[in-house]
Amino acid sequence: MARSSRRRRPTSRNRRLQVPPLRFFLPVTLLVTLLVLLVLRGMAINQVFHDTAIAVSVDKTTVPxxxxxxxxxxxxxxxxxxxxxxxxxxxxxxxxxxxxxxxxxxxxxxxxxxxxxxxxxxxxxxxxxxxxxxxxxxxxxxxxxxxxxxxxxxxxxxxxxxxxxxxxxxxxxxxxxxxxxxxxxxxxxxxxxxxxxxxxxxxxxxxxxxxxxxxxxxxxxxxxxxxxxxxxxxxxxxxxxxxxxxxxxxxxxxxxxxxxxxxxxxxxxxxxxxxxxxxxxxxxxxxxxxxxxxxxHGYQLWAGKVFIKSTGLSVAVLPPLVALLAFAGFLVFGRLGLMLVLAVVHVRRTRRVARPSAGWSSWGAPVTEPVTVLVPAYNEQECIESTLRSLTAGDHPIEVIVIDDGSTDDTAAIVRALALPGVRLISQPNSGKSTALNTGIANASYDLIVMMDGDTVFEPSTVRELVQPFADPRVGAVAGNAKVGNRDTLIGAWQHIEYVMGFNLDRRMYDVLSCMPTIPGAVGAFRREALEQVGGLSDDTLAEDTDVTMALHRAAWKVVYAEKARAWTEAPGSIGQLWSQRYRWSYGTMQAMWKHRHAVLERGPAGRFGRVGLPLVVLFMVVTPMLAPLIDVFTLYGLLFVDAGGTIAAWLGVMAIQGCFAWFAFRLDREKAWHLITLPVQQVVYRQLMYMVLLQSWITALTGGRLRWQKLRRTGEVGVPVGTEPTVAGS
Structure with a gap:
């Protein structure tokens, strides 16, 4: 397994070596090859370039x-x-x-x-x-x-x-x-x-x-x-x-x-x-x-043989491709339908939980005990001040521990200069995020521990909302509601759609199914006892948050979602940074799934996660993104060679369904829907991006490659948006 490392900022030359042209060349080549095979198959069955129009003329003035x-x-x-x-x-x-x-x-x-x-x-x-x-x-x-x-x-x-x-x-x-x-x-x-x-x-x-x-x-x-x-x-x-x-x-x-x-x-x-x-x-x-x-003979003969072999292959692979396309469509719409149904169940459940007078019990007595907030920081000078000020403005008693993981910028100096009450700074040599968090756990004063990223901003009520589920002694971890702060950029708007439409609805679904696969690093809370039972955070994978969440399930702890515990984070500023982020997430998730694969054979809560949670993660986070580009390839094929009008109508129909679903997701999260104007482009771009990222992740995994921790460049422009109202207890 690859270990996360942030020992030094790579040089430009190293960055080029880490992101080879293969990451674009191979996936694009596969998609183009697929389209060519479809065209060859279309030619072989007289579907491409075929028409039955017949010329009608009676003039013979030019014929001798x-x-x-x-x-x-x-x-x-x-x-x-x-x-x-x-x-x-x-x-x-x-x-x-x-x-x-x-x-x-x-x-x-x-x-x-x-x-x-x-x-x-x-x-x-x-x-x-x-x-x-x-x-x-x-x-x-x-x-x-x-x-x-x-x-x-x-x-x-x-x-x-x-x-x-x-x-x-x-x-x-x-x-x-x-x-x-x-x-x-x-x-x-x-x-x-x-x-x-x-x-x-x-x-x-x-x-x-x-x-x-x-x-x-x-x-x-x-x-x-x-x-x-x-x-x-x-x-x-x-x-x-x-x-x-x-x-x-x-x-x-x-x-x-x-x-x-x-x-x-x-x-x-x-x-x-x-x-x-x-x-x-x-x-x-x-x-x-x-x-x-x-x-x-010669070139003409071999060119013909290659053409016929390719055409034969195209005809042979079409049935499997159609089956994969149908399977991809089933997964895409099945996921949408499952999330829709379970999101409604989750909303009804949480509303009833919030109203004890309706005959439903809440998590228990309000949790008011102090909380330790851990902030691992590596070169976060642009963001760290906003992060800490948002914490000290909260309405729940906390101590804040900033673990400076060998930053080479002014992160530590900024924390010292702020001298905010209740904020401690621990400096250590660069050892990776999981080690930094374990250092924070070892120095925490309280039994409830909140973890966040150094580029994240909390609302005043976030910590309070995040720890309320711990009133139930079976709860070992709580996932918060991560929001994109810089959503006015194109990539920010795309990721905002993904967070609302994907991640947060996913968490509602997994919460109902009791198999939450990931506590987001940007906003999550843990019971110290649970962390100690699983040995803290591991550096076996690049997705330490997914790794520890799966470990908690296997240790029979309950993992839940607190939708009102909102945190604002910064989306990557470029496609390259977005690629790096998704590559790390995808590769780390694959590592975590492989590490915890034996959960499928275990009994009790661990077995439930292994037989329900892991298959869903595989289907929805690995298989679906890998197959989804088939939809675009077949759409392009239909648009160019079959029935442009019918293809456009079908594509618009799919977009309409996804648009309605996205509107519902935004409504649940009380978000303004105008960002959905970018949804059609976002869907196409993200499908290709995730396909390429996952393919590169598979190549890295199969070749035994080791992926370094990749620090994203931040601007520090994210804060709690103006007009955001703090969540009132019991609302």
């Missing part, structure tokens, strides 16, 4: 007449050099069977089986999305000697796309072919095309673009309309030549829906045409051209 009246294979490769396009006819008594939109795992193998039975080779115009999902079928088509053509990646009508998109559709399909079969194809068929005489001013530029990229464009002679499932007889009839002996290129489909009629009609088409003296061949075989399927 020779093309409109020529054969079904168009060579437009020379149009860029002002060379006229060339048409190729299918020779007489020759048939080319061509199948579009595949491969399909159900129908393509059946069609291949029919072709194999008759010893016929055909052309398969595949889409890149289907090829990337069914690579084995592409290899089977190739191995059985059939010819493969390109039918775009997403089956989009290229007449409606830019030249860049056209190039992408073709290149991406070639990449898929290289990855699954080690080939490229020089054949292209535009989606939604038919015979050459149907070319118009919208579709002709697509053919010219394909020609410029080196493709022969294959149209058709006969369209069976099998995709409409008109019946086997109708399909067979549509496949017959218009004139006896005329060469034909017949269009069929091996994907895109139920192709049972196509499979049933295919033997009849073959046998009928064979009886008429037709031979069957591929497109290049019919026009006497070299094979369209060209082997690829």
């Amino acid at each position: 007449m020779s093309v409109l009246t020529g054969g079904p294979v168009v060579d437009a490769r020379g149009t860029a050099k002002q060379t006229k396009p060339v048409n190729y006819n299918i020779p007489a008594h020759t048939v080319v069977l061509s199948f579009d939109d595949g491969p399909d795992p159900v129908w393509t193998p059946k069609i291949l089986a029919v072709l194999k039975t008759y010893g016929i080779k055909a052309d398969f115009f595949i889409t890149g999305s289907m090829a990337s999902r069914h690579p084995a079928l592409i290899r089977l088509i190739r191995d059985e000697g059939h010819e493969i053509g390109v039918h775009t990646f997403t089956h989009a009508d290229l007449a409606l796309k830019s030249s860049t998109r056209m190039s992408w559709e073709l290149a991406q399909t070639q990449l898929a072919l290289a990855g699954v079969a080690g080939i490229h194809s020089s054949l292209f068929r535009p989606p939604y095309s038919s015979t050459v005489d149907a070319l118009d001013d919208w579709s002709w530029p697509v053919t010219k673009h394909a020609g410029a990229d080196g493709y022969l464009t294959a149209f058709i002679s006969s369209d069976t309309d099998d995709w409409m499932r008109p019946g086997v007889a109708a399909i067979v009839k549509a496949a017959q030549p218009v004139r006896a002996g005329q060469g034909e290129m017949i269009l069929l489909h091996d994907a895109g829906g139920d192709r049972s009629q196509t499979v049933a009609a295919l033997p009849q088409i073959i046998e009928g045409l064979q009886k008429q003296g037709y031979r069957f061949t591929t497109i290049t075989g019919a026009i006497g051209a070299p094979s369209a399927d060209v082997p690829v």
Whole structure:
């Protein structure tokens, strides 16, 4: 376990070494990789970049007449050099069977089986999305000697796309072919095309673009309309030549829906045409051209393999990702619902406790005995005066012990110069916060001990409210209500929302469940007997407050929450400082959970904490923040590639639910809700921040790293806000 240490302020060089670029690079890389996998998966299932819009035009002013009246294979490769396009006819008594939109795992193998039975080779115009999902079928088509053509990646009508998109559709399909079969194809068929005489001013530029990229464009002679499932007889009839002996290129489909009629009609088409003296061949075989399927090597081959492997991975990981997303959503909304219900229970309980006349007993007789307040201080010269003056202005008898833990600034000198009544100063070499607190405990005069940070300000009633639960002899520790003082800054407002919406509602929930995991270092109280029983505060973890709280549970002490014991603390002034704070908290909490993991096997109150408190801490403080960024990644994916309107509506709905919940939390804490205007950004930023912090914490834990205590830079600007009314006893 890492031990907290504040021996010296690290140099700039040391700070850079402690906060390596890995902390941003690795988490961001994982999120970007996740988004890329989602995009690849979306491409493979034709969800990304796919649309079904079809261009409609009747003008043919730009299409050469020779093309409109020529054969079904168009060579437009020379149009860029002002060379006229060339048409190729299918020779007489020759048939080319061509199948579009595949491969399909159900129908393509059946069609291949029919072709194999008759010893016929055909052309398969595949889409890149289907090829990337069914690579084995592409290899089977190739191995059985059939010819493969390109039918775009997403089956989009290229007449409606830019030249860049056209190039992408073709290149991406070639990449898929290289990855699954080690080939490229020089054949292209535009989606939604038919015979050459149907070319118009919208579709002709697509053919010219394909020609410029080196493709022969294959149209058709006969369209069976099998995709409409008109019946086997109708399909067979549509496949017959218009004139006896005329060469034909017949269009069929091996994907895109139920192709049972196509499979049933295919033997009849073959046998009928064979009886008429037709031979069957591929497109290049019919026009006497070299094979369209060209082997690829080197970079093109490996790039294709990487693409296909990545696409296969994306398809495989989607179900687990969806399950994790659902689990993350369940945790997020489950936590909100649980806190909402238990917060209401807590409020009703505390209101009844405060009204003995209603038949409910309070903690007991008012606690009026003096209290020792411990203030561990390390380089707190900006804050220490405000802290001490707030304590001496309190309405409960106290002694204050300031433990100067080897400060290198004027902290000790300021305490001496103040010479406030009831305030003692103890100086010691720098040893860490837990050691400083143990020094204070050893020198405390009273049995009730309040602990606070050197940058925290108490209200006059804070100590009194904090110690009232000790009227119950079973109570060993009390958590106070920490508030953010500098909430007018953006980060301060975000942390203010988190304190009210998260920490304090969490404490209400844990209070009802009797498994409070943490007494906040900023405002907490302990019974000396309880502290001595667990051996005081330990430096085994960086979260000494969480560590000692869990130890108290295991020692069968009751830990409760005093919502009216308010303390004002200073939020970090920058994202870097916020990172350092959260990193220490997260790593320390993980250490504490691991240290007290055996509580799950214990009986009694310790077992209750182990079987209820620890799982909740794991789920809500570790698992949920790690999975929550999935919500943002899927939201971004939906916004960019699926349904922007629906995604925005869903996101706004989630924000509305969280906004209502946050408003309720603010109302319970009697806070003004105008800070919630920053809630949407806060939710997104905090999710990513906590994800990155937790990932770095896991890396530190798994690699055995040792994390130093990281002192935050303070300004000393926090005091009890003007207009805050002290809590009156019994209110």
